[in-house]
Amino acid sequence: MLTHQRRFSWLDYLQEQSINSQEPLLKCFYQSQLDFIQDKTLRSTEFVALDFETTGLCPEKDEIVSIGLVPFTLQRIKVAQAKHWLVRPQGQLSDESVVIHGITHSDLSQAPSLDKVLQSLLPELQGKIVVVHYQFIEREFLAQASARLMGEELIFPMIDTMAIEARWHRMGWRSELKRWFGVKQVSIRLADSRVRYGLPRYQMHSALTDAIATAELFQAQVRHRFSGEDYVSDIWQ
Amino acid sequence: MEAEHIEIAEFIGRYPPFSFLPQDALYSVASAIEISYYRQGADVYCFGDEIHDFCFIRSGSVEIYRRNGHLYNRLSVGDVFGQLGLLMKNRVRLPARALEDSLIYFVPEALFNELCDNFDEFAYFVEVDDKRKLNKEVQQQQEDNALSSVKVGALIARAPVMISTQASVRQAAQIMTEESVSSLLIIEQITSFEDGGGERKKLVGILTDRDLRTRVVSQGIDLETPVTEVMTASPKTLDKETYVFEAMLMMLRFNLHHLPIIEHGSPIGVVAISDIVRHESKNSLYIVGLIHRQQTLAELALVANDVPACFVRMVGQESSAHMIGSAMSVIGRSFKQRLCELAEEKLGPPPVPYCFLALGSMARDEQLLITDQDNALILSDDYEAAKHGDYFESLAEFVSEGLDRCGYPYCSGRIMATNPRWRKTLSEWRTCFADWIDVPNPDALLNCSVFFDLEGVWGNVAWADDLYQFIVNRAQKTPKFLASLARNALLRTPPLGFFKEFVMEQDGAHRRTINLKRRGTAPLVDVIRVHALAIGSLARNSSERLEDVIESGILPDKRGQELKYALEYLAMVRIRHQAEDVESGEDVDNTIEPDKLSDIERRNLKEAFNVLSSSQRFLKYRYPFS
Known part of the structure; x- marks a missing residue:
């Protein structure tokens, strides 16, 4: 993962990629992301909440089985423009993940392959800032997939609602003190985080429901912790 | 439709008006909404904002205000708002603010209109406080000559x-x-x-x-x-x-299911109540039905929120002042009846029979929107204060408090059953009225405009009719009383000056306004009451009294028709004014500003006041002090 120790700058990175990338789809995408670097405030930004359902946690070995997204602004989450894809995996689907996601083998056998889905997915993210809960999954699986299918890793800044929760609940001396005394850490899982903001519990879990849930959580975080005038570049990862 | 919107569809489908929708319509709503999160204290809508969505509270709670900042309603999970603004040129009339952190679903206007058009129950649910249906109905009325003008x-x-x-x-x-x-x-x-x-x-x-x-x-x-x-x-x-409407009122009032025509x-032929319900299932009858189904005071108070909108609707349907007054009175009476029932459930059956009385405008079937609760109790002659006093005091307090919460505030003159003075046995009431009639001192006449219009609404209601018969018989035979009552009816003069210009209130919050009730309808009702008692009419409604008076021939030619016109006109201006107040979210009152009227309206109003003025002069001559 990219860290500050490398004096990393998203600006430099995106500029570099928009020049060097050989894949038109990716090139175009990097270019659209560059707009956000300078002066986009949260209020003036279009976001898109993204969620993947995968067969496991290992990007090298596990596969994406469904993708959900919903575009939104600080004012409104646009459910009418939400998208959802099932993805046909290359390998065998374990019975375990079927139980978790409620997606059946036959659903998936009819679904398009990942490279088809990526062709549709990327234009949806263009010109928007991607918001996820726990960036590891979406970022790593996407990088892995693009490397495999297009020969280049796709990496770009994302806002992570879990990281925002962690910043509030897992850092600072209070949290440190709690850890010392063995007090249980505040949960920063999606469902538990939502409860802290008075958001409802959702019964069902799918990539789309979780994307909507993430968008709602981010709206709530901004209302409680940030201002619409804050810069996007201050809170992305 | 994405199968994944089941979560949203399933949730909204649990709450009205979405619960009235079939599955596929629910899915189309779920896939078209927008969502937004509001922090506690944040404005969802301010007055005058543009609005293009129908709103559903997914979590949290929202308070709705009137324009003047008074709380109008408090809504929570599953409640909806915004429909009024959608129909009022897309301007927010009632501002909304998040009382807690809240998640709101927004249903786009176009879809909302489509749902109203396609699903009647959905439309009925939102119509109670919305104007869209009303506009539609007025149009329809022009097209096919509907509702209020249909004969039984x-x-x-x-x-x-x-x-x-x-x-x-x-x-x-x-x-x-x-x-x-x-x-x-x-x-x-x-x-x-x-x-x-x-x-x-x-x-x-x-x-x-x-x-x-x-x-x-x-x-x-x-x-x-x-x-x-x-x-x-x-x-x-x-x-x-x-009119169908009057048939409905009669059935409600006498609990009839079949009416021979x-x-x-x-x-x-015979008209059954089901025929009428089928014919107009969506008006005051609906509210009356609701009232009788509520189980607690809090629920009743919620239903009371719908009454102003029902009133506005009737005005939009061009109902007459008489019809609107009757409907509002039936609604008011139903609140009283249900409250008496609930009181009896709570306190147990009454130890002796009683009759709960409505006084004043409700008894006359002339109730409008803001109206004090004027009421009293007739107790059986077997009543013993020591044994039964507590029961009726508690009953009166329960009903009075309930009425207050349902939008009928306590009577400032304390003419209420909670006042021990106005809980009397039937014989005590007879003696009381006999005293008032025989010795009509100013004190006795002070409240005559309230007490001389009475009607039983609950319990042994026949007593009220007996008592009224007694009052009319005695009053008719007592010229001195009629003369005093006539004098009393002159105290409130119409607001016309020497040169027939309006005389307006000079100070206070109502500067340059005219109080239409105090200076118009109330004195006219007083005049008509004197004549009605003089001819022994048992009617209590002013129009009906006037019919009887005209028939008796005691008025000079054409005077009766003029009075009828003046009564209807003054009442209608007052009613329209109240409806406008409701629609603009202002406090409802009885004052109008003549400066804001058109020339024609001003002329008609002066004409009506003139009729009142000359009818008062006629009273002096007709019922002289001997």
């Missing part, structure tokens, strides 16, 4: 099934079965000499399915008994020219 004759589906007075119960039941009707008219043939010896059928009674059950079968009566012994004799009837003295 139009609801008759078939010729009446009739049987002669000679028939037996068995024959009656047989013919009802053959014709598959739930009511049967019992008639007598009369040869009318006036019409050149033609035959006329005179209605003498009615027999219903229910009567067969309760009066015949369950009593084990011989089936050869004459039908005349089990029928309801001299049933209430209506002329075929009566008469033309030229003969029955031409």
Whole structure:
């Protein structure tokens, strides 16, 4: 993962990629992301909440089985423009993940392959800032997939609602003190985080429901912790 | 539709009005909404904002305000708002603010309109406080001459099934079965000499399915008994020219399910309550029904929120002042009845019989929106203060507090059953009224405009009629009382100056306004009451009293018609003004600003005040102090 120790700058990175990338789809995408670097405030930004359902946690070995997204602004989450894809995996689907996601083998056998889905997915993210809960999954699986299918890793800044929760609940001396005394850490899982903001519990879990849930959580975080005038570049990862 | 919106569809589908939608419509709503999160204290809408969505509270709670900042309603999970603004040129009339952190679903306007058009129950639910339906209905009325102008004759589906007075119960039941009707008219043939010896059928009674059950079968009566012994004799009837609306009021009032309709003295059909419900399932009847189904005070208070919108709707339907006043009174009476019922549930059955009285505008069927609760209790002559006093005090307090919460504030003059002075036995009331009539001192007359209009709404309501009969008989025979009452009716003068210019209030919050009730309708009602008592009319509604007065011939030519016009006009201006207040979210009152009227309206208003003025002069001459 990219860290500050490398004096990393998203600006430099995106500029570099928009020049060097050989894949038109990716090139175009990097270019659209560059707009956000300078002066986009949260209020003036279009976001898109993204969620993947995968067969496991290992990007090298596990596969994406469904993708959900919903575009939104600080004012409104646009459910009418939400998208959802099932993805046909290359390998065998374990019975375990079927139980978790409620997606059946036959659903998936009819679904398009990942490279088809990526062709549709990327234009949806263009010109928007991607918001996820726990960036590891979406970022790593996407990088892995693009490397495999297009020969280049796709990496770009994302806002992570879990990281925002962690910043509030897992850092600072209070949290440190709690850890010392063995007090249980505040949960920063999606469902538990939502409860802290008075958001409802959702019964069902799918990539789309979780994307909507993430968008709602981010709206709530901004209302409680940030201002619409804050810069996007201050809170992305 | 994405299968994944099930979460949203499933949730909204649990709450009205979405619960009225079929599955596929729910899915289309779920996939079209927008969502937004509001922090506690944040404005969802401010007054005058543009609004293009119908709003559903997914979590949290929202408070709705009037324009003047007063709290209008508090909504929580599953409640909806915004429909009013959608129909008022897309401007927010009632601002909304998040009371807690809240998640709101927004249904786009176009979809909302589509749902209203396609699903009646959805539309009915949102219509109670929305104007869209109203506009639609007014249009419809112009198109097909609807609701308020439909006569009851139009609801008759078939010729009446009739049987002669000679028939037996068995024959009656047989013919009802053959014709598959739930009511049967019992008639007598009369040869009318006036019409050149033609035959006329005179209605003498009615027999219903229910009567067969309760009066015949369950009593084990011989089936050869004459039908005349089990029928309801001299049933209430209506002329075929009566408005459907009035038929409805009559049924509600007397708890009737079948009303024979008469033309030229003969029955031409029967209208059942189900016919009327089918015909207009969405007006004041609906609210009355709701009132009687509520189980707690809090629920009743919620229903009360819908009353202003129902009022506005009737105004939009061009109902007459008389019809609107009646409907509002029926609603007010229903609140009282339900509250009495709830009080009895709570306190146990009354130790002695009683009658809960409505006084003033409700008794006259002239109630509008803002109106004090004027009420009193008649107790049985078996009442003993030491034994029963506590019960009726608690009952009165329960009902009074309930009425206050339902939008009928406490009476400032304390004319309420909670005041021990106004809980009397029937004989005490008789003595009291006799004193007022025999010794009409200013004190006694102070409240006469309230007490001399009375009606029983709950319990032994016949006592109220007895008492009123007693009052009318005695008043009619006491010229001195009528003269005092006439003097009293002159105290409030119309707001016209020497040069026939409006005289307006000079100070206070109502500067340059006219109080239409105090200076217009109330003095006119007073004038009409004096005449009505003088001729011994038992009517309590001012229009009906005026009919009786005109018929009696005590007024000079044309004066009666002028009074009728003035009464209707003044009441209508007042009603329209109140409806406008409701729609703009302002506090409802009785004051108008003549500066804001058009020339024609000003002229009509002056004309009406003039009629009032001359009718007051006539009173002085007609009921002189001797």
